[in-house]
Amino acid sequence: MAAASASSTFLSSPTLNNSSSPSSLSWKKLPLSSSFSVTVSLPRRRRRCSPVFVVVSMDSKPTILVTEKLGEAGLNLLKDVANVDCSYNLSPEELCTKISLCDALIVRSATKVNRDVFEASAGRLKVVGRAGVGIDNVDLAAATEHGCLVVNAPTANTVAAAEHGIALLTAMARKIAHADASVKAGKWQRNKYVGVSLVGKTLAVMGFGKVGSEVARRAKGLGMHVIAHDPYAPADRARAIGVELVSFDEALATADFISLHMPLTSATSKILNDETFAKMKKGVRIVNVARGGVIDEEALVKALNAGIVAQAALDVFTVEPPSNDNKLVLHEQVTVTPHLGASTMEAQEGVAIEIAEAVVGALNGELAATAVNAPMVPAEVLNEMKPFVVLAEKLGRLAVQLVAGGSGVKSVKVTYASARAPDDLDTRLLRAMITKGLIEPISSVFINLVNADFTAKQRGLRIAEERIMLDGSLESPLVFVQVQIANVESKFASAISESGEIKVEGCVKDGIPHLTKVGSFEVDVSLEGSIILCSQVDQPGMIGMVGSILGEENVNVSFMSVGRIAPRKQAVMAIGVDEQPCKEALKRIGEVPAIEEFVFLKL
Ligand SMILES: NC(=O)C1=CN([C@@H]2O[C@H](COP(=O)(O)OP(=O)(O)OC[C@H]3O[C@@H](n4cnc5c(N)ncnc54)[C@H](O)[C@@H]3O)[C@@H](O)[C@H]2O)C=CC1
Numbered sequence: 001m002a003a004a005s006a007s008s009t010f011l012s013s014p015t016l017n018n019s020s021s022p023s024s025l026s027w028k029k030l031p032l033s034s035s036f037s038v039t040v041s042l043p044r045r046r047r048r049c050s051p052v053f054v055v056v057s058m059d060s061k062p063t064i065l066v067t068e069k070l071g072e073a074g075l076n077l078l079k080d081v082a083n084v085d086c087s088y089n090l091s092p093e094e095l096c097t098k099i100s101l102c103d104a105l106i107v108r109s110a111t112k113v114n115r116d117v118f119e120a121s122a123g124r125l126k127v128v129g130r131a132g133v134g135i136d137n138v139d140l141a142a143a144t145e146h147g148c149l150v151v152n153a154p155t156a157n158t159v160a161a162a163e164h165g166i167a168l169l170t171a172m173a174r175k176i177a178h179a180d181a182s183v184k185a186g187k188w189q190r191n192k193y194v195g196v197s198l199v200g201k202t203l204a205v206m207g208f209g210k211v212g213s214e215v216a217r218r219a220k221g222l223g224m225h226v227i228a229h230d231p232y233a234p235a236d237r238a239r240a241i242g243v244e245l246v247s248f249d250e251a252l253a254t255a256d257f258i259s260l261h262m263p264l265t266s267a268t269s270k271i272l273n274d275e276t277f278a279k280m281k282k283g284v285r286i287v288n289v290a291r292g293g294v295i296d297e298e299a300l301v302k303a304l305n306a307g308i309v310a311q312a313a314l315d316v317f318t319v320e321p322p323s324n325d326n327k328l329v330l331h332e333q334v335t336v337t338p339h340l341g342a343s344t345m346e347a348q349e350g351v352a353i354e355i356a357e358a359v360v361g362a363l364n365g366e367l368a369a370t371a372v373n374a375p376m377v378p379a380e381v382l383n384e385m386k387p388f389v390v391l392a393e394k395l396g397r398l399a400v401q402l403v404a405g406g407s408g409v410k411s412v413k414v415t416y417a418s419a420r421a422p423d424d425l426d427t428r429l430l431r432a433m434i435t436k437g438l439i440e441p442i443s444s445v446f447i448n449l450v451n452a453d454f455t456a457k458q459r460g461l462r463i464a465e466e467r468i469m470l471d472g473s474l475e476s477p478l479v480f481v482q483v484q485i486a487n488v489e490s491k492f493a494s495a496i497s498e499s500g501e502i503k504v505e506g507c508v509k510d511g512i513p514h515l516t517k518v519g520s521f522e523v524d525v526s527l528e529g530s531i532i533l534c535s536q537v538d539q540p541g542m543i544g545m546v547g548s549i550l551g552e553e554n555v556n557v558s559f560m561s562v563g564r565i566a567p568r569k570q571a572v573m574a575i576g577v578d579e580q581p582c583k584e585a586l587k588r589i590g591e592v593p594a595i596e597e598f599v600f601l602k603l
């Protein structure tokens with residue numbers, strides 16, 4: 001901040017007529033150009049903190065809809081904090097009807113959470129929990145647009161899926177399912193069910209992520225030569241378990257067995273098709289425990305019939321459940337299971353707990369570590385940033401309320417001042433909260449970290465960010481945050497800075513956000529409750545006069561501060577109030593002859 005250059009002047013002692021007496025009275029000269037401030041702090045009544053995902057009011061229990069079977073331990077966690085509605089096998093219409101009464105939805109792979117669901121929720125649905133890995137059944141774009149956080153449970157079923165992959169691999173190679181059915185049908189066909197050996201064969205793992213690498217590890221234990229294709233996997237991780245990463249074409253051309261473990265995305269959809277089957281070794285065997293959609297099922301039928309693919313083992317299908325006449329299900333060389341990869345007792349308990357904790361955390365306003373459509377902010381960063389998150393939202397709220405009706409807010413500049421290196425500051429959280437503060441008071445849109453950037457862009461709101469480095473303590477992530485709105489008029493002219501923008505600035509003191517600047521005036525008022533800003537010619541008795549009016553109207557004052565250009569010149573008085581003053585009180589303040597303009601700002 002700029003260095004002080006003003007002479008020492010103290011304001012006259014304020015006379016207050018208020019229901020609470022001051023707990024501390026501090027006279028302060030602020031080191032800013034030619035501006036002074038006096039601060040009267042009153043006892044803090046309450047601390048309000050705005051979580052990143054404000055979901056449900058504390059007075060009511062949230063309602064969580066669970067549409068597919070979830071492990072008991074997870075359900076119990078949910079029941080501790082919410083009304084839990086377990087409704088399985090809902091039709092799409094039934095889901096849309098129910099969802100408008102729900103704050104969170106927990107699904108597995110069978111429930112299609114499409115745009116209709118988010119639209120039907122009319123903004124109430126705040127979290128979708130996917131009790132598993134694949135989120136291809138959730139419309140992430142629609143979720144983001146509706147400010148709905150999507151979380152998944154990415155780790156608890158990894159081993160189950162890998163074990164199922166190995167089970168299918170071995171069962172397919174030794175024709176276990178068919179042989180079993182044959183014996184049960186009273187036959188004893190030992191020559192018909194001769195299998196193939198795995199040892200020494202090449203297995204191509206397509207998608208070397210959590211499941212793929214566990215499959216690779218196990219296949220090596222079976223004596224297989226394992227290669228993998230994954231454009232994004234680090235080679236050293238593969239090397240560490242003795243797996244060579246190869247190109248897609250090389251994997252196809254050299255594999256005796258191919259096991260699929262990539263997510264279903266637009267890039268992987270039908271990645272095995274006529275063209276790619278043609279590149280495979282004749283007699284290749286395919287396992288799919290990933291998603292049905294990564295295989296062109298028609299093409300696989302053709303490849304099986306042509307003998308390019310000798311056998312396939314499929315846990316997943318493009319449409320689930322597959323139709324009764326699905327050619328793959330009925331094919332003699334195909335072994336099938338009904339999407340059982342994650343279905344072990346252990347995995348389901350683990351997944352249920354993982355997703356319940358993520359959903360409950362998100363409902364409590366915490367950022368989830370398994371957020372799929374929001375940046376993940378490490379817990380320690382979040383902890384440190386919490387008061388600044390509140391500050392950011394409140395500065396946004398204040399700034400937008402200072403804009404005169406009719407001026408469209410399009411251009412906002414945010415300045416973050418910190419003693420730390422600019423790279424140390426991840427501003428996504430703060431930017432989202434400033435956006436929330438700027439947009440929520442003037443619209444019915446609910447904004448959080450998920451949809452902040454999307455909503456700002458949609459409304460043509462441009463937020464430019466600047467980081468400035470100051471000398472100071474490295475202990476706090478920020479010294480101050482400043483929000484400026486350009487090209488608008490203000491309903492409180494004193495909020496316009498010398499350069500013509502509405503300007504508000506704040507910092508955090510003892511964990512509490514404070515407003516420290518309005519336009520060119522230095523003030524100091526804690527951002528709790530609401531604020532009245534008055535502009536007047538500096539003179540004795542002003543604080544007392546306004547304080548008296550508020551006291552008479554039973555409005556509790558929490559903070560008062562005056563910033564002025566110079567003694568007896570233009571001044572801005574900021575008054576923190578716990579209650580909203582009635583119209584009469586505001587009218588009386590406006591009638592104080594020395595007050596030139598005033599504005600009531602709701603935080
Ligand atoms: N059948 C079942 O019940 C289960 C199925 N799954 C499915 O298994 C798949 C893998 O799950 P995880 O290993 O947990 O996920 P992951 O995210 O840990 O691994 C996926 C890997 O695929 C890679 N990948 C992405 N695009 C690729 C491409 N074009 N070619 C090759 N690799 C590509 C990624 O780089 C990543 O390493 C997912 O589709 C998931 O939905 C997972 C659990 C149970």
Ligand SMILES: O=C(O)C(=O)COP(=O)(O)O
Nearest residue numbers: 108109131132133134342
């Ligand atoms: O986790 C995954 O991706 C799965 O496919 C598991 O699906 P499920 O939860 O068993 O319907």
